[in-house]
Amino acid sequence: MRNRPYVVASAAVSLDGFLDDTSPERLLLSSPEDFERVDQVRAGVDAILVGANTIRTDNPRLLSRSGADPIKVTLTTSGKLEAGAQFFTTGEVEKLVYAASPVVQTLESQLRGLATVVDAGNPLDLHRVLADLADRGVGRLMVEGGGAVHTLFLTTDVVDELHLVVAPLFVGERDAPKFVGTGAFPQGRLLLAETRQLGDVVLLRYLMGQTAVDYRRLREAVALADRCPPSSTFRVGAVITDSDDNVLATGYSGEQDPHDHAEESALRKLGDDPRLAGATIYSSLEPCSARASRPLSCTRHILNAAIPRIVFAWHEPDLFVHAQGAEQLRAAGREVIEIPELAPLVQKANHHLPGV
Ligand SMILES: NC(=O)C1=CN([C@@H]2O[C@H](COP(=O)(O)OP(=O)(O)OC[C@H]3O[C@@H](n4cnc5c(N)ncnc54)[C@H](OP(=O)(O)O)[C@@H]3O)[C@@H](O)[C@H]2O)C=CC1
Numbered sequence: 001m002r003n004r005p006y007v008v009a010s011a012a013v014s015l016d017g018f019l020d021d022t023s024p025e026r027l028l029l030s031s032p033e034d035f036e037r038v039d040q041v042r043a044g045v046d047a048i049l050v051g052a053n054t055i056r057t058d059n060p061r062l063l064s065r066s067g068a069d070p071i072k073v074t075l076t077t078s079g080k081l082e083a084g085a086q087f088f089t090t091g092e093v094e095k096l097v098y099a100a101s102p103v104v105q106t107l108e109s110q111l112r113g114l115a116t117v118v119d120a121g122n123p124l125d126l127h128r129v130l131a132d133l134a135d136r137g138v139g140r141l142m143v144e145g146g147g148a149v150h151t152l153f154l155t156t157d158v159v160d161e162l163h164l165v166v167a168p169l170f171v172g173e174r175d176a177p178k179f180v181g182t183g184a185f186p187q188g189r190l191l192l193a194e195t196r197q198l199g200d201v202v203l204l205r206y207l208m209g210q211t212a213v214d215y216r217r218l219r220e221a222v223a224l225a226d227r228c229p230p231s232s233t234f235r236v237g238a239v240i241t242d243s244d245d246n247v248l249a250t251g252y253s254g255e256q257d258p259h260d261h262a263e264e265s266a267l268r269k270l271g272d273d274p275r276l277a278g279a280t281i282y283s284s285l286e287p288c289s290a291r292a293s294r295p296l297s298c299t300r301h302i303l304n305a306a307i308p309r310i311v312f313a314w315h316e317p318d319l320f321v322h323a324q325g326a327e328q329l330r331a332a333g334r335e336v337i338e339i340p341e342l343a344p345l346v347q348k349a350n351h352h353l354p355g356v
């Protein structure tokens with residue numbers, strides 16, 4: 001199980017790929033509608049991170065009007081941070097400064113009462129920073145830049161979602177900060193999950209790494225539910241993959257018998273295959289935790305099969321029983337990932353159920 005937050009990297013860029021111009025004022029690339037969206041994303045995360053240079057150049061507040069303010073986080077190697085910066089002086093939230101070891105002591109005395117300074121190693125180790133944030137309870141982290149920090153996160157391959165907003169203007173200055181510099185970025189094409197026009201800018205929302213793999217496979221599981229024979233219960237699809245994302249088995253509700261659940265059907269095809277020890281099961285619906293027609297729930301089947309990862313889209317609503325599948329799997333130490341943005345598709349496949 002990974003010991004880091006879910007990372008959303010967010011940036012607004014000009015048509016020629018710049019984050020700002022060289023003038024002292026911050027360049028507003030987002031439209032008012034997009035600033036509103038950014039504010040909502042901020043409200044939905046536990047912490048927001050910018051590089052120390054963004055604090056020095058923009059003096060941002062990093063608060064949210066839409067909800068609770070996230071914890072503020074920054075990274076510094078030089079230790080050049082002013083105690084008077086709005087990063088420290090605004091908002092009642094915790095402020096965390098991850099600093100390279102040599103500057104920790106000095107920063108601690110400069111920022112006493114304003115921020116917690118954390119030793120991030122020498123050189124600063126991003127994995128250490130992310131593990132520490134996870135230990136502090138940060139489940140979702142928004143990274144708002146600037147370019148050096150985006151380059152660091154992307155080349156360390158720790159970004160789950162990239163929100164890139166393209167503004168309809170050119171900057172054209174050689175010394176202006178670019179979205180990213182050079183480096184060993186993750187290879188291959190990202191998964192384009194959404195495009196949205198917001199006033200005169202366009203949001204491109206990409207998924208990356210394991211998050212993209214999970215989204216793709218879960219979409220396949222959701223589509224498998226179309227094969228279910230007509231029924232008065234849930235129509236569900238499931239896909240099981242090995243640790244290299246090869247499909248081991250698929251299943252859907254009612255596949256061989258009207259009482260078959262999707263996960264049960266897929267698992268039956270594998271017996272006690274040793275590859276299950278590194279497998280992921282994708283199910284359009286949360287695995288069931290209680291059954292009337294069979295002795296074992298799908299949660300129990302998954303626990304018995306020792307599958308370590310479970311990814312699903314829609315929490316089972318309390319139509320038939322009080323569902324506790326995700327809870328039980330987590331309590332047993334399994335990694336359970338929910339991708340609720342695919343839930344509407346699952347609900348559509350289950351319109352025949354009362355109240356759905
Ligand atoms: N359009 C947009 O969406 C946004 C635009 N911006 C713009 O970006 C510009 C700032 O970007 P940029 O100059 O790239 O700076 P960053 O904000 O990315 O900060 C970089 C700083 O982070 C610290 N750091 C510590 N460790 C590392 C590491 N391993 N790799 C990289 N950085 C590390 C260093 O601080 P130190 O120097 O203290 O050691 C470094 O100078 C500003 O002009 C701002 O307006 C910023 C955010 C969003």
Ligand SMILES: Nc1c(N[C@@H]2O[C@H](COP(=O)(O)O)[C@@H](O)[C@H]2O)[nH]c(=O)[nH]c1=O
Pocket residue numbers: 011012026027028029030035038050054058059060061062063144145
């Ligand atoms: N210019 C720019 C962004 N800049 C980001 O917003 C920060 C300012 O935050 P605050 O002071 O809280 O409003 C700034 O430091 C930088 O991280 N963001 C965007 O989505 N679009 C934009 O066009």
